Amino acid sequence: MAQQSRPPSETADVIELLLRTGDNTLVLGHRVSEWCGHSPVLEEDIALANSALDLIGQTQLWLGLAGELEALMNGQARTADQLAYLRDAAQFRNVLLVERPNGDFGQTLMRQFLFDAWHLELLKTLENSTHPRIAEIAAKAIKEVYYHVERSADLVIRLGDGSDESHRRMQAALDDIWSYAGELFVADAYDERLAAAGIAPNPADLKPKWEQTVLRVLSEATLTVPAGTFVHKGGKRGIHTEHLGFILAQMQFLQRAYPGAVW
């Protein structure tokens, strides 16, 4: 077990990384799954369910590993389900972007595209992580995420460069969500230590490639990048928007109402 030879402080950092990564996929997967049966067209019902399914599957792996590593810290492992269903909002480490409400299909799509373009760059680096278990999960997840970016970028282009109405909605969606994307690239002390150990990238280093993809797609979509540079942040430290509490109230209902029951 490679991680057993690592110092405990590093394990704590790795757990933080895994919670951040797994909570992002969990909360976004939850949001996307809210569309089930309500999307504009049957093909999108299928694609959205498929994306949500991928994200929930990835969550099981990231949180599963986080819970397993907790045993090295305090002798007690938790399952991915315990982490997903029995933590309160302040213990969640996802960025604010993924908990934003779905809005119209354009808002959902823009959120997805900005996330997917980042997610792909993150996984490309994690694939080469010095932590073999993380590299393994990233290699598995990246196959799905290539498809996610392809789909969301393609739709952003087609709707941005579509009718006046679809252009207007996609621009509004971009203006609405843009200030939430920056948190993906804000590094804190955890990130810096993880990057120094070659376990994960420094988030700031993902920005140039992300920008390259995003600017190319937005330009093809005839959309204008918002001028503002303000960044909403807090999720990585557990300071969330009001929305996360409601997501968890729904998601955790059965586990909270019937403690210890097996489903």
Next chain:
Amino acid sequence: MYAQMIKTDSDRVKDLSEMSPEDRAFQERIDRGEKIEPKEYMPEGYRKTLIRQIGQHAHSEIVGQLPEGNWITRAPTLERKAILLAKVQDEAGHGLYLYCAAETLGVSRDELIGLLHSGKMKYSSIFNYPTLTWADIGAVGWLVDGAAIMNQVPLQRTSFGPYSRAMVRICKEESFHQRQGYDIMIKMAQGTPEQKAMAQDALNRFWYPSLMMFGPSDKESVHSAQSMAWKIKINTNDELRQKFVDQTVPQAKYLGLTVPDEHLVWNEEKQGHDFSEPDWTEFFEVLAGNGPCNKERLAARVKAWDDGAWFHDGLTVYAKKAETRRARQPLAAE
């Protein structure tokens, strides 16, 4: 069964000797067990009946996403959430195959959806019942998919090629769904007293609506006889209902749950169960729009369509622009 009370435009089933030479040749092909393919000759009544049946079946898959989708965000574990997502995704896929099969008969998906939204076409009555607890998700898989399979397995042999091929794919996935539903029921039935109570309550509420899925007795129905002659219906409603009850009763017993029918008894002579008929007044009320969720289900579908109008238009405009650009490209290269 996702198709109920399909009309055929016939007032009686004609004898071969009464048919036109074309219709007779067609009926003989069916009698020989041949598949009819989209571009081949078919009587207008056959085509229209199939559109009604396949369309209703497709609509049922689409509307059927709603009662189950209702619990996706509240699924109790990540694995259950993933399984339910996969299931609802399969159902959207079934809808897609079926609309495609209907398109081969000369009706577009948009036309069929328009007919659903205006209330001119129906979907299965079962999806007008609410899913109130997590056990209902188990009961829907176990009973509703179980009842659907009863009808769809024989339909793999239906006479219309595209429908039969769609059914082969659908059946594989449906039997997986049914096993997943039953698996939820096992966990609930073996769980805490509250979980067991939820499981029994789900069976109580879904038992009769599941029996209604097969439709009223059609022994005397001319439409049913005509559909059977055309092999777009393989068994009578009563045959399928009997088979469903006989299959399901031992499964309920295994779960330790009680089927809510005091008259349910094994009949040695007919080698099947005697059981109570569902309340057909309720069935007709549900078909007439008075089920617990009719308004919400249809409103949700109409809203999805209306809210997505800009999405459809945007993609259409983009496609036209892209085509114009492609047409200009050789000129630009010169």
